[in-house]
Every structure is written in C-alpha cells, then in structure tokens.
Amino acid sequence: MDIKKLVKKEVSSLRAYNAREIPCRIKLDANESPYGFNRALRVAAGISTNRYPDPEAGELKKVLAKDLGIRQDMLLQGNGSDELIYYLISTFGGPVLYPTPTFSMYGIIAQALGEKKIEIALDSELDLDIGKILPAIKKERPKLIFLSSPNNPTGNCFSTGRILEIIESSRGIVIVDEAYQPFSSEKGFLPLLKDYRNLVIMRTLSKIGLAALRLGYLIAAPEIIAEVNKVRLPFNVNSLSQAIAVSALREKKQLIAHIKAICSERDLLFRDMRKIEGLTLFPTEANFILFKVNDADRVYSALLKKGILVRNLSETVKDCLRVTVGTPAENKAFLKALRQAGI
C-alpha cells in the first residue's frame, strides 16, 4: 500500500510547517509580545481538569463583547486565528484571494482544504494592487478574500479606500485580519462593520502577550457567525485558555500599557535603525520592522551568532529580515549586533 497515493493531491504537495526551534538568547522572530500576563495564570488553579470546556466560551464572549461594544452573537472563538481561517475556508470554500507577501497560513490552509488560491502581488508601495485585484474579483469570483492590515510581513496598513473598494466589489466575504491592529495608529474596521454585510474582522490575543493560549476571534454579522459556527469543533478553545484570557482581558489597563510600551519602543528602534547606513526600512504599524540588507542570509547568521533570532524572509521578500520589537534591552542588543554585522 502506497500511503502517498492515498493522500489528496493538494495535501501531498504541501510541506509541513517548519517549526524547528532555533536556540537563541533573544527571540525576536515570531512577533510575540515581550511582556506576558503571568498573573492571569493564577486562575488556572481553579479549573476542573476532568470537565469539558464551555463550548460556547460564554464568559470570554461576554468580556469581549462588552469591550468591543458589540453583541455576543457577532463573535466566534478560535484556537488561534489559524483555526478560524480553516473554518472560514471550510464554510465558504474557494477560490481564496489574498495579496502577497502576506501571512502564509491563508495559502497553506486553502491548499490543505483543496481550494483554489489566487495570489496577487502588492504594488511597489506595498499597498493592495487594486488594478489587478478588482479584475480578478470580477473574473474569478473569490468566495473569500483575506487582507491582513497591518500586513505581515511588510508592517504597513493597506489604504482604507482600497480595502473598501474590494469589499464593495466582492460578492464573497472579505476578511480583514487585524492581528496587528492594536499597534496601529489607524482605527481598524470595526466601526465599518455595520455598513458592510460581507465584512469579517479577525483578531487574536497572540500578539498582545497571550500567544501561549491560542486565542483568536471573528467579529461579523450574526448570520455569518452562525454559518461558520456550524463547522466549529464544539470544544475548540480549552478551559485554561478561556479562563486565563478572561482574567487577562479584565486587566485592560495593563494590556494597554504593554501595547503602548511596544509602540514607543518600536518608534525608537525604527529611528535608530534608520541611522544605519545601507539598510532599507519599511514603515510599520505593527510590532515588528521589515528591513532590507545586502545579503539577508549573512546578516541573519551574524545576528544568530550573537544569540539574536530574527525572521529571515529572503525566500519571500528578497534580502529582507523581520525583527519583532522586544524589550528595551533586547532591542539595544539587537541594534548593537546589527551594527557589528554590517549591512
């Protein structure tokens, strides 16, 4: 029996996500927050390990709905945004359209589910290439369009006007992935939700100090949520993640203080990186900075030799590296190592 032959064609040609752990002293590769909410872990002690989680995540939805000023039936919880992408594609099918470069999971999951992918390169300003996207929408009628704004790995927000043009032109669902929105000076799309029935907003707690929990959520019209909820596994978010997230979200002040600290550190880091000759910096509204060097592989290795792990994007964006904003001390060490590495 040849197992390979039994596997769906689209899956067989996928490569498993490379998640090899690279030993390092300072980890600035995964857009994690440098600040945890470890106080929130206290509530773990009160969990009954033998009982299934609340399948509706009622308490979590209550806290989120109140915070966002929306109805609870406009929310859907996921085991990270990744799982919500899976559910959206399961619910609506393809084609799935997204710009490139962007968050890799849109394409990986579309392929895992055997759906057609339509990839459209960003324009030279790293904004949405509306001149190519609108005709593609007309011709291919994508069921789903994923727009990460601020975009990973470029860091910029797409222009609101272009996103709205896409939403208005599409007969499918448009998901604005706001994973990095908390770090942005822009307001995000929540206020526009009432005007567009095909708009879905995706958010996550992973970038704001709670990556360990795996908690993402969708915000959309109740009729969209109800459909996606049909393919949701009943107990997809476990008891610990629910309880700890609720506890952390109740410490809103702390949460905002961390975000503010990261943003001001980002601005300082950006300013200092700009002084390094030969380095091209891309404007950022996220908790990371994309930058271009002469030889990304060489600089990546030089940084790693000093114990500093960044993301090498050279396969996706020529000669680019991505550094996550860390603590002041971490950023200082990164800057020092970068200067020593030479560009």
Add this chain to the structure above:
Amino acid sequence: MDIKKLVKKEVSSLRAYNAREIPCRIKLDANESPYGFNRALRVAAGISTNRYPDPEAGELKKVLAKDLGIRQDMLLQGNGSDELIYYLISTFGGPVLYPTPTFSMYGIIAQALGEKKIEIALDSELDLDIGKILPAIKKERPKLIFLSSPNNPTGNCFSTGRILEIIESSRGIVIVDEAYQPFSSEKGFLPLLKDYRNLVIMRTLSKIGLAALRLGYLIAAPEIIAEVNKVRLPFNVNSLSQAIAVSALREKKQLIAHIKAICSERDLLFRDMRKIEGLTLFPTEANFILFKVNDADRVYSALLKKGILVRNLSETVKDCLRVTVGTPAENKAFLKALRQAGI
C-alpha cells in the same frame, strides 16, 4: 447579499453542535471522569503567556512515546480527537465510512468538509455488520473508516476479528478510535500496528481526567503521521495543555488508580441497574452504560428534576439513555433517582 447562498451546500445543511449547558447537580452526561488531576495544574504558573507553544509538542511526545513503547514520529498531537478527525479527512478525503450509532463527530466533520458519508448500521448484537461493510468497502472504496471500540454510545468493543477483516479488506485508512480503551478488558490495537500499514489508532486524554485540556493523539506509521502533519496547524495544542498533560502523564500510578476505580464502580453500577425491573442494559467496556427504558424522554426528565443529568439518546437509539460512571456517591444518587422515576 444572501450569506446563506455563499455557504457551501454541505455546511448550510449542518446544524451547529448543540452545546447548551443544562444546569444540574450531578453531571453524568458527557463521559467525563469524575476524578481530576488538579495537582498537575501547578505547572501552569511556569508558562510564559507571551510565547507561542512548542509546535512539535516535543516533551509531550517524549512522555507518550516512552509510555507506549513507540517512536516519537509515530505520534501526532491534536486539540482533542475532534481536530484529528478534521485533519484525517482533510488529508485523505472521502468517502468516509463508519457504523451507526457511533461517535457523532465522524459524520459531522465529513459533512463540514464536503465529503461523502457511508453509514452502516450495527447488527442486532451491536457488533460491526461485516456482511454489509465488506461489500460497501468493495463498492465505494472509502478513503477512511472510523471504528470506535469500545463504541460510543453502545459501550461494547467490536469483535477483533471483524475489525481485522475490515483493515485487511480496505485499501484506505482504518482508524480505531480507542477513546474508551483504558476502561476495556481488551488490549486494544497497539500491538497490531506493526502488522497493518493502514491502521491508525486514535486516543484521547479527555475520558481519563483531562477533558479540560483538549488533547488527543494519533498513533500510526511515520509515513501516515508525516502526511497528516502537513495539514496540522503549527500551534494546535497550546502551552498549558502540553505542560499540564506532561505533568499528569508522569503521575501514571494516579492515572491508573482513577481508571481502576471507575471500572470497579462501573461494574457495581451495572450490577445494581440490572436489578431494576423493566430496564434493558447493554454490556459495556467503557466508562458509561447504555440502557433502554419504556419512555426515555420521561425518565430523562425525571432524573433531571432530581438534578441528575444523563444523555438522552432517544433520537439516535430508540428509548435509550446513557449514564457516565461517576463517583460512588453520584452513582448512588443516580440509582436512587432512577428507581424513583420508574421505568
């Protein structure tokens, strides 16, 4: 825009899992263990909430592999078995064959993923109806066959000979779901894994005291694991579940003591239920007992009035209820309420 029309046909006709919480004093409806491992929660305090989980679940696999006497590359971790069913069907596609009645998620997930379902009723002894399954395999060539043994909700193990006949006749993958195997007097299929390349064993920690964590795993040949791993979301099992599971699994003695206690309580409960006139009992190798009464809806309500929640299966198995084995005190209260309810 009509959202309903955008949704995949198969999904649109699905109903969301009814997970309404029913208030009760004694919860015997969900095949949970009455005994938790709350001591294992201590390790939660050591988690860094801001860091992503280990995508490979290395420590967990190490502990499981050692315990099972297998190689680590024969294991795949899931956010509960539910997620592993999703992954298996994503990887291999359909048709998906399973007997009925059985665990409902095989059919729900196959439908969510738009794959053909082949349902074959159990025979009058609640065993696999080999006379119908073998011709169906020949005709329909299912890519996946799910066999829950011990079976939920019937409680019995299917005959090993019949399962082997199915494995030998199938050119697809056969998954033996051993969620309830720890409570069975039979050995399970692990020793047979080396003889059958298309055999996959699925297990879970949910029935043995850790339902809150959502942790299931597959055991299979490395070449099967490698393919399914391609559709696995990189961070599907969160940091807390990994750490707490490792901690609990290291307390093997405690784990086994709980299982033994549940099995002997089950045998006592079975013996006592047998004395109740008019009640039909089905033999069980699991942590629950299926029983038939004259009017399941009435008995269900009568029990609930006393604060005791069991599972009403009357929609699936005519006039049957399913009771999970609880603590001695819970079982006593259940028996008393059942006697008072009358059959």
